[in-house]
Amino acid sequence: MNEYKQCDFHVPAEWEPQSGIMLAWPHEGTDWKPYLNDIEKTYLQLSDAITRHESLLLVAKDPEAVRAKLGKVLQRRQMQKIIFRQCEYNDTWARDFGPITLTSHHQTRGFFVPHHLLDFHFNGWGEKFPSDLDDAVNVHLYYSGVFYGALENHSDFVLEGGALETDGDGSLFLTRSSQTAPHRNQPLTPDNIESQLKKIFDFAKRIVWIEHGQIIGDDTDGHIDTLMRCAPNHTLLYMGTEDKDDAQYEELKLMEDQLRELRTLDGKPYRLLRLPMPEAIYDDGERLPATYANFVIINGAVIVPTYNQPENDRQAMDIIRQAFPDREIIGIDSCTPIRQHGSLHCLTMHLPKGVLITDDSYQF
Numbered sequence: 001m002n003e004y005k006q007c008d009f010h011v012p013a014e015w016e017p018q019s020g021i022m023l024a025w026p027h028e029g030t031d032w033k034p035y036l037n038d039i040e041k042t043y044l045q046l047s048d049a050i051t052r053h054e055s056l057l058l059v060a061k062d063p064e065a066v067r068a069k070l071g072k073v074l075q076r077r078q079m080q081k082i083i084f085r086q087c088e089y090n091d092t093w094a095r096d097f098g099p100i101t102l103t104s105h106h107q108t109r110g111f112f113v114p115h116h117l118l119d120f121h122f123n124g125w126g127e128k129f130p131s132d133l134d135d136a137v138n139v140h141l142y143y144s145g146v147f148y149g150a151l152e153n154h155s156d157f158v159l160e161g162g163a164l165e166t167d168g169d170g171s172l173f174l175t176r177s178s179q180t181a182p183h184r185n186q187p188l189t190p191d192n193i194e195s196q197l198k199k200i201f202d203f204a205k206r207i208v209w210i211e212h213g214q215i216i217g218d219d220t221d222g223h224i225d226t227l228m229r230c231a232p233n234h235t236l237l238y239m240g241t242e243d244k245d246d247a248q249y250e251e252l253k254l255m256e257d258q259l260r261e262l263r264t265l266d267g268k269p270y271r272l273l274r275l276p277m278p279e280a281i282y283d284d285g286e287r288l289p290a291t292y293a294n295f296v297i298i299n300g301a302v303i304v305p306t307y308n309q310p311e312n313d314r315q316a317m318d319i320i321r322q323a324f325p326d327r328e329i330i331g332i333d334s335c336t337p338i339r340q341h342g343s344l345h346c347l348t349m350h351l352p353k354g355v356l357i358t359d360d361s362y363q364f
Contacts, residue, residue, distance in 0.1 A: 009104045009116065009203050012352045013168025014297040015232055015324070019356035020055035020083075021298060022349040023047070024092040024137070027061045031091055031129075031340050038336045044073050045332045046296075046303070046344065051078035054299045055358050057146060057351065059087045059094070059137065083358065087140050090124075090133045093342055095225070096160035097122040097134040098349030101149070102203075115149030115355050117142065118200070120159040125220050126183035148357050157196055158184045162223040162346055167230040170205030170265060172197070174224060175213065181221035205265055212254035215239065216247060217289035219341045226291045226343075227255065231323035236262075236270045239293050241277035248277070273323055276315050278307045283339050290334075292316035294343035297350070301327050305334035305343045 025043060026032035032039045047070055050056045060066040063084040071079060089097075099117035119138040124131035142151040165173040174197075180190050188196065197207055213227040220226070228238040236259055240252050259272055278290040292312075296303040302324050306313040313331060321329050334343045 009102045011166045017353035020351045021050045022057040022094050024094045025060040025066050049330050051081045055081045088133045090130045094349040095162045095346045099138050113150045116152045118152050120154045162225040165224045172204045173208045175210045175222045177222035215289040216287045225345050235323050237273045240274040276312045288338040294345040296344050303330045306331040
């Protein structure tokens with residue numbers, strides 16, 4: 001065995017300490033244009049919740065205009081936690097075009113870099129939407145001096161951040177449907193894709209493929225962050241329903257069956273917490289992908305999407321509180337984000353501790 005191969009690089013679990021959250025502010029050139037005021041209210045609430053607990057990397061087309069809007073809502077100490085960067089981008093789904101970070105606690109002399117920011121190819125979830133500007137954001141941010149770490153080029157492979165979950169203990173979770181969907185990584189076969197993932201994440205002890213589950217209206221072909229999320233103490237939170245008349249019932253039941261059979265690396269069953277299914281929400285006759293699984297974990301808090309459904313919203317927040325009993329649970333109305341087929345986790349990308357350079361001299 002090569003002793004130099006042994007290292008502790010890993011994808012940290014989202015509940016591990018963070019240096020900040022990345023957001024891309026909506027503007028008139030994005031698909032948010034028809035309800036820009038409404039989505040900006042969501043972003044103001046998100047920015048408020050985040051900066052009460054940690055730093056915020058805010059990508060904006062016009063940073064000064066955004067700074068002025070935030071300054072009317074946030075306290076001065078919160079504004080000081082925001083790092084602005086000017087950038088062009090197609091849309092605002094930072095979870096899927098932002099960097100996936102590997103970190104190491106290894107200490108050595110010399111030029112060892114403890115963080116690798118993996119920059120995968122983003123092609124609009126299988127060429128469904130324009131994405132050329134989004135695909136260039138990570139390189140732009142890297143050369144702006146905001147990250148402490150090495151940018152690792154994986155432009156020959158499509159992988160969105162919302163497609164990947166980790167328990168921080170060596171298991172990576174992905175849905176088969178999203179990774180093998182058309183126009184993602186063809187002509188690679190499913191076996192080729194798994195081999196490539198094992199090569200990139202060679203520290204991982206296993207890759208767990210979730211074979212079922214789909215939220216109606218989801219453009220991502222079944223990203224795992226709409227269906228199942230990891231939490232501390234070998235806990236999995238997942239979407240499900242008892243309503244057999246719901247068109248999503250069968251797929252979600254099959255996913256639940258798989259999760260019940262799944263075992264941790266030491267052979268124990270996971271602690272399973274089922275989240276309620278929101279009552280169907282429609283826009284112009286189209287069912288929207290409302291899901292409580294799309295929550296955002298930050299230092300000291302969890303931000304939960306709500307849908308103006310008091311009983312379901314309360315139940316979802318109570319269940320998430322069971323998984324994160326030591327954190328504040330913050331609900332933010334997400335009826336506007338789902339009009340563009342995503343929710344709060346999709347809008348954000350977490351940056352592990354030590355990755356974000358927060359010194360004032362680096363700010364926009």
